[in-house]
Amino acid sequence: MNAYAQITVFGAVQGVGFRPFVWQLARQFGYSGWVLNNASGVKIFLKINSENNPEAEKQFVEALRGQAPALAQVDQVLWEWIDPNATHRELTELKDCCGFTIQKSRPGLMQTAVLADATTCSACLRDVFDPENRRYGYPFTNCTHCGPRYSIIRSMPYDREYTSMAGFNMCPVCQREYQDPSDRRFHAQPNACPACGPQLRLTQFLPSSETSHTQENGLSQPDNWRMIEQVCHYLAKGLILAIKGLGGFHLVCDAGNDSACRTLRQRKSRPQKPFALMASDMDIVKRYAKVSKAAEKKLNSTQAPIVLLPKLGKLPPSELSELVAPNQSRLGIMLPNTPLHSMLMSTWAKTCPNRLLVFTSANLSGYPQIYRDDKEAELMQLADAVLTHNRPIIRRLEDSVMKTSVEGNDCEALRQSRGFAPLRFTMPEGFPSLNTLASGGDLKNSIAFQKGNEITLLHFLGDMENFDIQTAYGEALQDLQQLYQLKPEHIITDKHPGYYVKEEILRYREKHAPAATLTEIQHHHAHLNACLFENAIPLGSPPVLGIILDGLGFGEDGTFWGGEILYGTYDHFIRLGNLAPRPLLGGDKANKEPWRNLYALVRTQDSLENLIQRYPQVKSLRQLQTKPTDLLDSMSKSGLNSPLSSSAGRLFDAVAAVCDLCFDSMSYEGEAAMRLEGLLNEELLLKEWENAYFMQTETNPQSNRQLLDTASIIPQILKDLNNHLSVGQVSARFHICLVKTLLKSAEQLREKFSFQYIVLSGGVCQNGWLIWLFRQMAPPEITLLTHRKLPANDQSIAVGQLCALAARRVNLC
Template structure:
């Protein structure tokens, strides 16, 4: 009688495989294929010791990839034969082993359909329980304090499981097997409503089911409520109540920046926005981000929700608490971060009472601690793909796998930039980009940034040998990076701002380490250049290790320095003086409202500042060109309340028919001469200004002007890339282009440039998983540092 040949293997699975129901999946598959052995979590992922027929082992390994849980992401499976056969006759799930940390932390996930169904089922024991979750959904990053991911290493350790939750937790066949935040009414966190003035709240007065349900009534009555969400506090009000939204703006000190919205379902969102199939998938995804949508639905929210733009940022409820709160709400609510403008989001109850008490009239509190602040992610569909504009809840800190070769690099900590900051840990060929931190100019945000860096280093047992920083001498991220490198004895590496932008684009596209140079187009507001000047519209020949500046935008003064970022007319004046001077401008365009506006400004002072270089640095900034054009057209002319507001408003005004159907000869022209000082080709906007000012004289509608500017800019960028690719490549032109920088968050420009470059045969690399703005800088810094270290070690 012939016996079936057996073998034993150690199988190592790496990736996002903890806290997602991976071990129960392994247990189920092992039983299906008649295998015996064990599975356990450890610091490197999931370890499987399995024994059985050889053919069954192969089918088992294939099924691991094919049937992984929804939130899992397998980066690597390693199979190693072993002579040690399991002695027990079945397959078991073992406890976690604390070993060297090499596994990922799963992002927080929106409530899954099964949990939502339970929450609204009167016969389920978690009926109306706002903290219902399972291995397919719920908090992760926002509650974890150490790896391996077990209840004892999360903020849920304060809640002892009741017998029923314990039974579910211990049953491999249950979807709550080892769901670390598992809880119910009997044993878990609880939510309650309180007034900001400290007076008692009588829910009976609202004739509602409970405190969470009462919040809906408060919102419907025009109140502002602070709500403790997954990654921190949020401020909410009725999005269709103009008085409530305007009051929230005033109290939060947020003048015009759009508010995020939440609606109970996609059908409600469609009343206000057009939602494509891809956008609906994003809204319903486990990440549950804010999705930027075209606000062309049949109904309108309050004007103060998103003044000056034609888009709205919507998300669906991402926790059972939000689902319960909005069940009776038949219109959207504003749901913005719980802070005053530019400050970090509150995460602690006492802190929220102190900092938000002057904004919210009521608080919906709960007693599950938030381990770290995690802002909502923001995503927009552009050029046929979803693009992350802000990376937070639902996406961070899922690691990004880099190209082959990076795994040999030493551990890197990249500090990021000053605005829209993130930081990055790189090791073993994987990059962990942090959740969105914000602008470090704010003292509270900077303190939170420093704390978060320490938390990540501890959480991932990361010991950097290289600290990568921006070249700007005054960036707080750079200064702290210098302190850390000195403390640890680690190498300090400077990475030029725009090189980091391009390297980030290469890294997230897994561009080969030895893939050769690309033409990098980095368009943003400002970055410190290698020549000590401010850059912001750059054409580079770059790979991971080096970059060379091939072309640029025309350097123009910024009278008032940072003041020019917030007063767009200053950029208009500087551009016009650089192009034609006041006498010529006055002679040809004195009948324009723009002339009268600038005539009333302190021109003599501005002229002296520019001519003497007093607080008027030259900048080759594409972002400031957008400001100048917007202000000239009468858009956000006097002042903006956040960087890029004028550009956002100008994009919103673009006339689609002009953009797509008008003869290309009417697009505003740009020339490409060379700078005398350094002989670099540059984008010269004189002809563009003459055409734009001529259109203003003719009374051309601003939407047409906006379209002609965007189209003309896309044309000259394409021309510049085509020219430089041939000059840089010699006999073999460079045919790959990487687009990066915050300006490429402009959908019109990104789609125009991408389409035009592809039409003439270029391969175009763009951002999808990390922001093209400064939120992606840290990834690029880390990639450059790793690549250079590998070169130095050879």
């Protein structure tokens, strides 16, 4: 007697070889039926000889979960028995079927997961490097276990016709692979070969006498290796190449060539920010940096992110230019993530053995990465030649960035994008199922949404400072309609009245979801929630203490917060302490010019003239004399363009400025703080442990709110600098002081407020040595919650916004 069942598999199960896996599994079990993709995930219909296998359901579901392909993520398996006497659309066909087949996908309301791009698998690399293989030297080789996904998809289900591969018709051989369930390229949507797939093109912009290997319209595919050799020849000569990757163009040059690195910085208008690097293999990485087991695992993962690694001693400039990562103690290195990159790096290893290549985003500083071929005019201003191809990139995906902990036993995300995005999470215990959209903030933006009991964080978009990034934000909102078919019932934004994303999300609401509720969530509460969420803290858990340290966010009192001690849960919080507010002298200029923040602290101690007389050896005080301090005093007194802020980021800027680091300006966000962090090491911190500065605190007896007087450390720093103490020692004493003061405040607050956890979040908490100090000093009965998968910076704001709204909806019910 036969039994009939339909099974729905939810999760990341499309584009990972899941249907051929089910096909093989059904044949193994001896079942008839079929499998297909639909908008929910994967749908399976089975005809089972139940007399032979009474535990059919249990065994098959266990196999679906336990033996699924490596890239698959099975979230839920829904098994439904079909009554053989019922009226069911598929039942007649199911009763008559013999054997098991794979059917064409069906559209519908989107519920399945969109997959991230995956680094080339070892099997495909063998094809690319095997002279006897038909894909030898083919830079677009892929299979169901690797290759582009999120970067090429237009809509779901994930089928070729809905991707940027739709314009490439498969040749008969590729078509046979595509249709053969036993082949690893079965239904690999980007499947292609030299005869039918995308093609490389090498174009030189600047005149050169060495053009014998190129043609005006590019080379034909069989010459791919010659083309790569020509690229390496250009790089060895000191030229800069624009090379198209998975999510956009990179600017590439020889990392050991000072002249090339200097030219690249000039063209990008990027004077100081470190460049990312690419190595051909792990042995080369270990030649330049200290690689822990955790870091090696991340570098070799299917995501292949950039990993910030401690530099391994001082290398000769001929091997690594000082201009690659000036004044930094770490190098950002990645391994090849496409066949093209693997071909390039293997050839480069022969051209210039043991050398790295700079691989930085193709853009002017502050602008988004170029990813479209119609922007060739812009590439001409940046590169001497371009290596591109004719497979369109649907959405820009910056490289993901991770950083090893100072202990080396873990990695934390600094930017989640290529290889990780879209990032999916299941809501912790207790949260309701909702359809909600969160806008995020204006800096390091990513949009997030909740659909059912899942949260999805979209790719990194960047800072809403220019039209191109604002356009990308609008395109990401369109993705919600085309790719996810999201119909939000609730929309969330930040409290900041001037955020661009707030304006854009309101326009989206008016057009697509006019009935959706609108909620504003405070910036630092969102930070707190994002960290709670990542650490799977259930809804309804007791309150925690949050130490939230960042640049700034709009506070409940109308000032800009940024150095906060909060006490609360997902749905509410109270402010128990903060760094003493200081004026941002000159408004937004104070976020970019550290001397302004230094003066905001110095002016509270004494007149500038008196301080210079007292500390004549301190260069930064004399430099302040050249600045319009009288004007700033007048602005502060009148309140003109000098809003109050408790920003921890601006405190780091002030300390860097007094040490004459980035005194006048920063060329990128966080530069001053990174300079201070880069001076530290464990030996230095332990040596200065007892010499830390002392920061005064005051407690309001009525509100129990603590004020940490950051200006109180300035005379101590000036004294040390006047006595010629090294800048590294000053940095160490400052870091230890800040952590000691915050934990002392936490200890005092614990006398009246009960908590087991301390949450550490905000962009400043990406400082590895700061987190190390917290771990060293925190009392054993307190558990520190930190970030790993979600960045501590503003990219995670949207996730925290979603958690706040969901928690409040529970309390409303």
